[in-house]
Amino acid sequence: MSKILYPERIPLANLPTPLERLERLSAQLGVELWVKRDDLTGAELSGNKVRKLEFLFAEAREKGADHVITCGGAQSNHCRATALAAAKLGLRSTLLLRVPDPSQPPPVEANILLDKLCGAEIRWVSREEYARRAELFPVVAEELRKAGRKPYVIPEGGSNPVGAWGYVRAIEELRAQLPPGPVTIVYAAGSGGTGAGIILGIKLAGLRDARAVGVNVCDDREYFVREIGQIVEGAITKWRLEVGFDRKEIEILDGYVGRGYALSRPEELSLIRDVARTEGIVLDPVYTGKAFYGLREHARELGPRIVFMHTGGIFGLFPKAAELAPLL
Numbered sequence: 001m002s003k004i005l006y007p008e009r010i011p012l013a014n015l016p017t018p019l020e021r022l023e024r025l026s027a028q029l030g031v032e033l034w035v036k037r038d039d040l041t042g043a044e045l046s047g048n049k050v051r052k053l054e055f056l057f058a059e060a061r062e063k064g065a066d067h068v069i070t071c072g073g074a075q076s077n078h079c080r081a082t083a084l085a086a087a088k089l090g091l092r093s094t095l096l097l098r099v100p101d102p103s104q105p106p107p108v109e110a111n112i113l114l115d116k117l118c119g120a121e122i123r124w125v126s127r128e129e130y131a132r133r134a135e136l137f138p139v140v141a142e143e144l145r146k147a148g149r150k151p152y153v154i155p156e157g158g159s160n161p162v163g164a165w166g167y168v169r170a171i172e173e174l175r176a177q178l179p180p181g182p183v184t185i186v187y188a189a190g191s192g193g194t195g196a197g198i199i200l201g202i203k204l205a206g207l208r209d210a211r212a213v214g215v216n217v218c219d220d221r222e223y224f225v226r227e228i229g230q231i232v233e234g235a236i237t238k239w240r241l242e243v244g245f246d247r248k249e250i251e252i253l254d255g256y257v258g259r260g261y262a263l264s265r266p267e268e269l270s271l272i273r274d275v276a277r278t279e280g281i282v283l284d285p286v287y288t289g290k291a292f293y294g295l296r297e298h299a300r301e302l303g304p305r306i307v308f309m310h311t312g313g314i315f316g317l318f319p320k321a322a323e324l325a326p327l328l
């Protein structure tokens with residue numbers, strides 16, 4: 001493997017994250033199951049987003065930005081991590097958070113509490129406005145420019161070719177931790193950047209016997225093949241990476257969105273409880289809980305050796321306390 005040449009990066013995450021073998025779940029599922037603990041990239045500045053933000057904030061700094069703008073669902077982990085990273089680096093942040101009715105903002109709890117605590121400016125946007133976020137970003141950026149700020153826009157989930165480098169690094173890390181041999185890396189797909197980085201990382205690290213399988217937590221397979229495909233192709237073009245790529249290589253395990261994005265089924269919450277009790281690992285209801293549900297249903301086909309990418313999201317559990325309580 002030749003040395004991977006990374007773009008500029010600002011260290012924000014506690015790396016490398018541990019790789020742990022889950023003995024009891026391996027025995028239950030009849031596979032060799034490992035977990036890459038990216039939920040431990042930090043305490044509050046945590047999860048998969050931090051890896052992407054290391055590269056995105058480096059680009060923001062290079063462009064002279066003093067303010068970042070990003071967007072997500074009301075309880076977005078990405079927005080919380082962005083707001084915290086901005087505060088840590090002395091930048092300000094504006095978050096466009098999607099809610100059913102902007103005149104009735106949700107309670108200040110979990111990720112929203114952390115957003116506010118570290119001084120992010122929150123703008124509540126309706127689902128319709130959010131669908132037009134590509135038009136909204138330049139409007140907000142212009143407004144901030146007029147107020148004397150130097151804004152830098154980070155897309156939903158930090159998912160673009162720059163952010164994807166975070167997961168190229170994660171795969172290089174994993175390569176050094178995992179004994180050689182075939183492996184299937186299973187991850188939750190929300191906006192596609194993690195998947196794109198994993199796919200690129202596998203290619204750049206020369207892991208010929210590795211497969212990446214994303215479990216989508218919203219939309220469908222077609223959507224993610226397009227989103228992930230665009231990011232991978234964008235990175236290959238931008239940095240002239242010498243790797244072959246065909247969108248047909250993108251593997252998405254569809255069918256586990258359940259009741260919809262950020263909505264839980266009792267069986268998903270029960271699995272989160274069971275994993276916590278069996279291995280002391282806490283999954284989240286929006287992303288990793290659903291991805292792990294898909295993994296459990298298809299463990300034999302995904303095996304014999306699986307690495308589950310635990311991308312974090314613990315704060316998403318707290319707004320679900322009332323739904324979880326009867327199961328405990």
Ligand SMILES: Cc1ncc(COP(=O)(O)O)c(C=O)c1O
Binds near residue numbers: 077157191192312
């Ligand atoms: C905890 C967690 N896991 C997984 C994902 C999905 O990652 P991506 O948006 O890169 O597809 C997200 C964010 O969307 C997340 O917050």
